[in-house]
Amino acid sequence: MQSQALAPSLSIIAALIFSAIGATIAKSAFPIIGAEGITGLRVGFSALILWMLTRPWRMWPSKAMSAMLIAFGLALALMNILIFQAFSRLPIGIATAIEVLGPVSVALAGSRQRHDFVWIALVVIGLALLLPLHSESNIDVIGLLFAVGAAACWAAYIVLGQKVSSVGTGRAVSFGMMVAACVAVPFGAANSNLSNLTWSIVAIGLAVAVISSTIPYLLEMVALGRLPQRVVGVLFSGAPAIAAAVAAVLLGERLTWTQWVSVVLIMLASAGCALSSNSNSHSANSAET
Template sequence: MMTRFLTSPRLKVQFAGALPYLALLAGMIALACGTAFAKTLFPVLGAEGTSAMRVGLAAILLLAIWRPWRFRFSRRDLTAMVLYGVVTGGMNLMFYLSLKTIPLGLALAIEFTGPLTLAMLHARRPIHFVWIGCAVAGLLLLLPIGRGAIQLDPVGVLLAGLAGVCWALYIVFGKRMAHLPAGPSVAIGMTTAALVILPFGVARAGLELFNPALLLAGLAVAVFSSALPYSLEMIALRKLPERTFGVLTSAEPAVGALAGLMFLSEQLSLLQWLAIAAIVVAASGSIATTGHDKTAAAPVPAE
């Protein structure tokens, strides 16, 4: 009886429908934990060196696993993958630079203005704006608006904002790759990202990038904050509309704040806990109404 239940077509359909959401959630958790651990490497490698090691090792892993040279891609597909890699590299580098002066949860909140703006541009039904409004309310609670705002490092805020622009472009270019095999396309994209970041990393960290002890730590960072989450996000991007993807990733600042609390001892205030609740409502509400969403989930056509 149990075997028949587990192999029933209805259960398989339900699991297939939940898979992109599960992939996105797992990717956010891995990314937040990996980034929190990566911040502990800043004293030795700096933000640039840590970012270069993270993305570089992730690219090597993905190339070894997927061997994208076995696949034939058109020039348009290769262009999309290169653009995806460039904005991924810019997003990683600027976000890590912002972490030098502002907390992880706050940096993620500011960075999220990019995909949130994209989500608003693709909103169609009134209920979509309700969930976006919940996400905005949560983000506003995460930001130290008031007396604390003047203490924020303006350069860190600017870098996090620029990372948000790259994040929005990452979603757009990722959708343009949605018809391609996820693993090989992400491998090429991450290799491009590594080439973008590597000169900055070498200039900052030099030979420390090849320290065996640090390479082991960097390998863990690469797996949990680059290779694994980006591959899982690509699975989600292939099935979810841009609006839905943008709203669901509103949980990322909350996940990052929790990771900061666990691994970096960054304490959460009552307002930040309320922000987490608002963001969770936005994410769960988006999931609840996606079944009635008529927006096409097809990839964005290349221009």
């Protein structure tokens, strides 16, 4: 059983590594084309690639579902725009740790389990360590707010994703990404220096889309059906540490020990929340049967 879980577990870890590499490549191009420009390229190319892979035009959704998919796509657009703005002002590991609070908040919403307050406490302590309340904190407050906004958009993306899941995960993401591209591409064009838009920058945008979106998406699809939900949740909780490690190697970003403690606390909250929500779901399902 353990050997059967090894390959899909490694797929999830590989997906997180590719996603982090894509983020570092994108950030390296910020000084040339800006975070807005790279956001537009990444979302635009991601939409085209997913559109070709899933071919969602074969069956169009109803009007009611179309409205929901538009909202889903808007959440996706804002999430991408805000997290890249956060990356431009914060270390990638810190921004990723804060963004992870989106799914954590969804899992904890409406919880009545006492032990879930432990995860909330860890999040509060982790965030407090990032605030500029002590001499070691050098966090950009605007960047912090952008990351919090990205987390809120991720939470909305999850909630709306559950509502549009009936059209199929691949098709829903494709439609949503195309809506997101209709927002992110004009936003990027309007807020970046287009005179710096060379073929090499376009190639970087395509690489970011493939490395941070397409490859992780395919790796996750391979793994998600072969692993228990709690294992997937715990593996995804490692995203901030992987992002921080990759950014340290490729960009030379170094976190202070206080920032590392904050990242670890948020990761523990995410992992604990994944285990707790799965346990609660399992108990509810058992009671129903």
